[in-house]
Amino acid sequence: MRSQTIEIRSPATGRLLGTCHGPEPDGACPLVRPDGVVPCAGRLVSPRGGDPRYWPVWVSPGCRQCRLNWNEQAAACLREAERCRARWRRGLERETDRVRIQAARRDPRYRRMTDRELRVTALWRWRLSSRAQALRHTEQKHRDWSRLYLSLAEQQRASTPAGRVQ
Known part of the structure; x- marks a missing residue:
């Protein structure tokens, strides 16, 4: 997963808010905040060009795990x-x-x-x-x-x- 660009979008507008490269091989988020919450919490995430049947995925607020994998x-x-x-x-x-x-x-x-x-x-x-x-x-x-x-x-x-x- 680390080789892809993951888009983080606003759930209300769909506007691109940022990108990441997905989870580490062990599934951990490399950008996790000090409080343990992932930076995409409360937002939509999908790999660039991801299959629309499966993407985007909404990451719930306060989430502490990467949902991409x-x-x-x-x-x-x-x-x-x-x-x-x-x-x-x-x-x-x-x-x-x-x-x-x-x-x-x-x-x-x-x-x-x-x-x-x-x-x-x-x-x-x-x-x-x-x-x-x-x-x-x-x-x-x-x-x-x-x-x-x-x-x-x-x-x-x-x-x-x-x-x-x-």
Whole structure:
């Protein structure tokens, strides 16, 4: 987030009041005032050229946290969930290949199975493995986090005062 210019605007007029470069990598505001309140409290913030479906976000008065990264955290969690899903699929492909190789070597457990039966067997073997279960759990955890961050961002956007300028 630090590479973008963030515009801070008046909620009543939409006039540009200032800019910042967003939160530090740990999510902390680099411009926080001595009382702990962020300088954009009570104002609208958005990255320059931000998607109007998600921006601007209103920062409530007295806020002590940077609200800019909730949208980005939601997207990052979704990307991580998709990476887990892709790793799960690769694991299933490896297990399917392993079962097919065993059938080709005339393993008595698999030699009379059709291709469909081999795929189903591989799927069941893979699904019951601890690695597959861990990947599913991690994927679900990241999807849940993504929903949380997105709902926080939507709540923040919905709480914008009625007089704000789009």
